Amino acid sequence: MFEVFIAFLFGFFGLCFGSFGNVVIYRLPRKISLLKPGSHCPNCKKKIKWYDNLPLLSYLLLGGKCRNCKKGIGIRYLLVELLTGSLWVVSYLLFGLTSLTFITCFVLLAFIILAFIDLKYFEIPDSINLFLALLGLLALFVAPLEGKILTISYKSRLLSLFSSLILILLFYIFSRLAKKELIGGGDLKLLAAVGLFLGWELQILGLIIASVIGVLVEIPSRLISKKSLKARLPFGPYLVLGFTISLFFGLKFIEWYLSTFQLI
Numbered sequence: 064m065f066e067v068f069i070a071f072l073f074g075f076f077g078l079c080f081g082s083f084g085n086v087v088i089y090r091l092p093r094k095i096s097l098l099k100p101g102s103h104c105p106n107c108k109k110k111i112k113w114y115d116n117l118p119l120l121s122y123l124l125l126g127g128k129c130r131n132c133k134k135g136i137g138i139r140y141l142l143v144e145l146l147t148g149s150l151w152v153v154s155y156l157l158f159g160l161t162s163l164t165f166i167t168c169f170v171l172l173a174f175i176i177l178a179f180i181d182l183k184y185f186e187i188p189d190s191i192n193l194f195l196a197l198l199g200l201l202a203l204f205v206a207p208l209e210g211k212i213l214t215i216s217y218k219s220r221l222l223s224l225f226s227s228l229i230l231i232l233l234f235y236i237f238s239r240l241a242k243k244e245l246i247g248g249g250d251l252k253l254l255a256a257v258g259l260f261l262g263w264e265l266q267i268l269g270l271i272i273a274s275v276i277g278v279l280v281e282i283p284s285r286l287i288s289k290k291s292l293k294a295r296l297p298f299g300p301y302l303v304l305g306f307t308i309s310l311f312f313g314l315k316f317i318e319w320y321l322s323t324f325q326l327i
């Protein structure tokens with residue numbers, strides 16, 4: 064019973080922080096303060112009363128429309144709240160009531176925010192990468208990532224900083240050779256920032272997962288929509304998807320792989 068109650072709390076606070084995430088997604092790229100003024104309708108500018116600003120509930124009660132001007136509120140608002148709430152519950156179920164879980168929750172919130180900003184603006188704000196780096200730094204001291212056999216220790220996390228620098232250098236060299244930018248600067252900073260949290264093993268696994276999903280989704284969808292294969296690609300959403308999968312299941316996968324081939 065206790066576990067169900069705690070899982071419910073994680074879901075509840077996830078919804079609330081997801082609601083704040085929506086504010087960040089809207090305001091950060093527009094360079095508006097995150098705290099003032101209070102929430103208002105982007106269409107009619109009317110201030111939103113607290114009872115119309117409850118996560119999930121208000122959206123459903125108002126039928127996804129502003130109470131004043133009846134203009135539709137994007138489905139994105141609901142999606143971000145639900146995504147944050149459910150990922151927070153999954154974090155608790157996977158990692159229990161630990162410092163790792165709390166840090167993971169905020170990493171995931173930052174992931175969701177940057178994915179939606181990158182999708183729209185083709186840019187990952189430096190402030191979000193900085194926030195992720197700070198969480199990684201905090202995790203270095205308090206939150207080891209432990210599997211059944213393997214543990215991601217601070218050594219692995221520091222090594223990831225080193226491997227990030229090498230990856231950045233490689234991308235830089237290949238970009239120079241190919242005479243075009245293969246991956247955005249924000250993506251590389253994200254890679255380095257998240258590596259500090261994930262450790263190099265899960266960081267590289269996440270990068271591979273992101274690339275595979277990116278290719279599997281982008282090529283068919285571009286062929287169907289007749290969009291050029293060279294059109295700009297927001298890689299951020301794929302990266303955070305890859306990192307999330309790697310964070311949740313990467314250690315289990317690596318342990319399974321190593322034991323199957325009797326390497327451990």
Ligand SMILES: [Zn+2]
Pocket residue numbers: 104105106107108109129130131132133134
């Ligand atoms: Zn309105």
